[in-house]
Amino acid sequence: MERAVDELRSLLGEDSVSTEDEILKAHGYSEWSSINIERLPVAVAFPSSTEQVSKIAKICSKYRVPMIPYSGGSSVEGHFSAPFGGISIDFMEMNGILEFQREDMNITVQPSVSWADLNAKIKDSGLFFPMDPGPTIGGMVGTNCRKSSAGYNLNSLFVGSEGTLGLVTEATLKLATIPEETGVAVIAFPTIKDAASMAVDVIHKGIMVGAVEILDDVQMNVINRSGATGRKWTEKPTLFFKFGGTKVSVADDIDQVQQIAKRYDTLDFQFENDPEKQKRLWSARKEALWSMLALRESGSEVWSTDVAVPLSRVAELIELSKKDLDGLGLFGSVLGHVGDGNFHETILFDGAKERAMVEHCVHQMVDRALEMEGTCTGEHGIGLGKKDYLQKELGDAPIQVMRAIKKSLDPNWLMNPGKIFDPKDK
Template sequence: MFRRPAARLRELASPFLKRGARTQTSRAEEAFRHKTLPQPFWSSTRVLAFTALTGSAAFVAGVNDQSHRFQLLWHRSNKPRYAGKTELENAISELRFALGDDAISTDDEDLQLHGYSEWSSINIDQLPVAVAYPKSTQEVSQIAKVCYKYKVPMIPYSGGSSLEANFSAPYGGMSIDFTHMDKIVALHADDMDVVVQPSVPWMSLNEQIKESGLFFPVDPGPSARIGGMVGTSCSGTNAVRYGTMKDWVINLTVVLADGTVIKTRRRPRKSSAGYNLTNLFIGSEGTLGLVTEITLKLTVIPQDTSVAVVTFPTIRDAAAAASKVMRAGIPVAAMEIMDEVQMAVINKAGSTAKKWKEVPTMFFKFSGTRAGVQENVKLVKAIARSHKSGDFEFAVDAEEQKTLWSARKESLWSMLALREEGHEVWSTDVAVPLSRLPDIIEISKKEMDDLGLFASILGHIGDGNFHESIMYNSKDPKERAAVEKCIKDMVDRALEMEGTCTGEHGIGLGKKDSLLKELGIDTINVMRNIKGALDPHWLMNPGKIMDMPS
């Protein structure tokens, strides 16, 4: 659990910062449907002073039992030193002069929006000192050069819907919001690819290119944008058929810590030219560079799509059926699981016209040719029946398919909307080999139910990835501790089963210890060496994925 900064640092810097223009549209309002953010404790002056006083302080302690190896690795490196008050003033002043007053904001509400998340499982009190709003790769490069000159941390911000504090600012610094970089640069329909800027929403992208007969199949939360999807190497419900983000990115334009602009490769779908730098940046959470342009593969919109819902007596029966469907090699487009609590959430949210049975349920999407869809439905029905399933209920038309699938896609937001005052939702994910999925889901579900809280399991069961979401009283330390232990036990269990601590949410601040358990200190040290080579002053989203050098 992360500690709050000391309250003694509250008075401070004179209001030397000119207020920048606020953004026109609040991302939190888009993604969370008019939730009201709490009033910020950390105003811009408080944030600036705190950052100045604590510039080089480590936010989270390193792993004690491995500290000697860590020190050996970094024996020639100094602990990162970040900008003090005067340097921050100079950096902000230079950027306003170069890009215009509206490009840099120090408005308290903007800082709160870019450092705190209503839906993240982890939040801290420290906020960024300022928010930059670039409009091009060239402007991002200018921002990076100034931040590099004054040693100001840089934190990329895209859709703002991450769940592991991926865009928080533990060392203050500059949040770089790509909201103005939201254009489709070029559609190459004959080559089946598209070039986009980082703030393009994946749903909007598919809507704009549908006349081409093509679509981009990676489908995480509805508010996700391409830049953030690259940063966390996300996936979504279609992953069982189409794979994850790393499978659909052809190349990236990246601004490095010192402002250097690189392109990771050219536009062919295959290349063996040099190191795979594209995949190096995918999943790096902005710790290696700022992605400003992405070339994505596209695929053909299926001829036919069918969506079905089927119930099971227990969560284990549903998970076992999913494992058998995958082992049989049936090419389902998507296969999702929701427990009885999540089905109750759908009913309470009223997002579909139908009232569903509140029991463990699986959502299936079938796509392809009409004959292929019919054959796949027949095969899946047979496997489901052997695991005590109920009857399949199919959406009657395309509109009902869309409504039904959106109910699954928006399940987390629906759960958040049911919160009472003072309550939060902890949502996290793991992934395990398919054969272990029934075991981990059954055990984790029981431990979660034993908490006696409003909690649920859902996930992309076709690729062994599932999520726990637990609502708890944030003002009750014992309740918070019990939830934290339940989540930690689930993650540790996944690692014992040769799984991973995160299938798609990323590491952020919340899972650094779990990543160390998963990969070991030697692998983490290789990552540190890569980061040190590309970002020697640890300016790019510091504190995420791995701890700072000490």
């Protein structure tokens, strides 16, 4: 192990390999994570090019040292923890745009590029990256959507493999055209079930929404307290719709959504078409989690989790989960991307007793999602935290297929070992 670290130092330079305690802790432990372990990586490497990453992998392979990719560190399921020690590979210095294929509507970037920077830099081209990810980048990589039926879809296999098959050093992202007109509709409801049901109705109707998000009363309260939007919102379960297109089509979309809203006993229907106000509103929505943490009066730990279920079950599951969450008596909230059947819970807590309560509540939600033929995670991934759920969701055969694939590409089990599944059944 020491020889591996020495070789890494002579490859990257002293400053680009750290064994400092604080750096090791920052790369093996996270206060946002539902799961943490004692062990830390033995060193952190900061490569600045694909060539360096390739050489790091060769050194690690030679000395049979585990490799754990790290990018942003927003994982809540222990993705970058080091249960078998090894080298954490932090991509923070690889944050550039490599090539902008403007006419092809693609852009090739390094893993640690910031989405906000990316869209700011290409703004004048009339294009943007339409995904609206969380506040940090994490290990998410986009896909190169150029159509192809040439051989196995290795792209899709590596995306979502959580660093257990290889290290991603570049990604080509598909861009969209910035719409001429955008609009945000905000509708408050008496119950979270009504809000979720209306979102499902809009999807069923086939209205093209850029996003449809559900926020509970707690989230709306946090947005008001943050003061970021310059406006007081009704503190009730609320849907946020994002529209984009021409002036005519956005007006038509809003009109259709209003027609559907008439079926419900809505409390408030606001429409915002001023771009600056839309931006503030949407950023308040995106920063709700961080605002929650900033505003907390009690609770020093946080559990953040997600599930996804088929569209027909999402309203029911959100309602049941919200009830359980309220029953805890802790500061916690529900937020969902209803169009995908996907939603998140974030709960603040203190100490072992509260942790056990939260764990029980979260497990109940995941179990229900699986009973509804859903999945144990829609966005966060498996990491260390959800391995048992993956086994429960898929059963033995698919896990064995995944294991066989990993073994064929990583025979010494060095790529982010211990994540997603174990080498053998327990």
